[in-house]
Amino acid sequence: MSSEYQTTETLDVKGQSCPMPIVKTKQAIDELEAGDVLEVVATDSGSMSDIQGWADGTDGVELLEQVEGDDVYTHYVKKTER
Numbered sequence: 001m002s003s004e005y006q007t008t009e010t011l012d013v014k015g016q017s018c019p020m021p022i023v024k025t026k027q028a029i030d031e032l033e034a035g036d037v038l039e040v041v042a043t044d045s046g047s048m049s050d051i052q053g054w055a056d057g058t059d060g061v062e063l064l065e066q067v068e069g070d071d072v073y074t075h076y077v078k079k080t081e082r
Contacts, residue, residue: 004065005037005039005064005065005076005078006037007037007038007039007076008032008033008036008037008038009028009032009036009038009039010038010039010040010041011024011025011028011038011039011040011041012041013025013040013041013042013044013047014041014042014043014072015043016042016043016044017044017046018044018046018047018050019050021040021042021044021047021050021051022047022050022051022054025038025040025051025054025075025077026054026058028040029060029061029077029079032079033079034060034079034080034081035078035079035080036078036079037064037076037077037078037079038076038077038078038079039074039075039076040074040075040076040077041072041073041074042072042073042074042075043071043072043073044073045073047073047075048066048068048073048075051063051066051075051077052066055077059082060079060080060081060082061077061078061079061080062077062078062080063075063076063077063078064076064077064078
């Protein structure tokens with residue numbers, strides 16, 4: 001697993017399925033400051049495409065990396081200036 005990012009917060013959404021990983025990721029990002037990095041740990045394989053699509057369509061966030069592990073999917077999302 002890659003961890004090149006200085007994460008500000010880790011969000012554990014393991015065991016939750018769509019749409020909860022996205023809902024909780026948005027809520028967590030809203031609480032962070034610009035430049036902060038949120039690490040999201042999920043077990044829902046759909047989170048790979050869901051978080052990618054959400055980040056692509058949302059101003060103020062940048063998906064830095066997604067790492068697929070053994071039944072665990074880790075996403076690094078950075079809050080940017082809007």
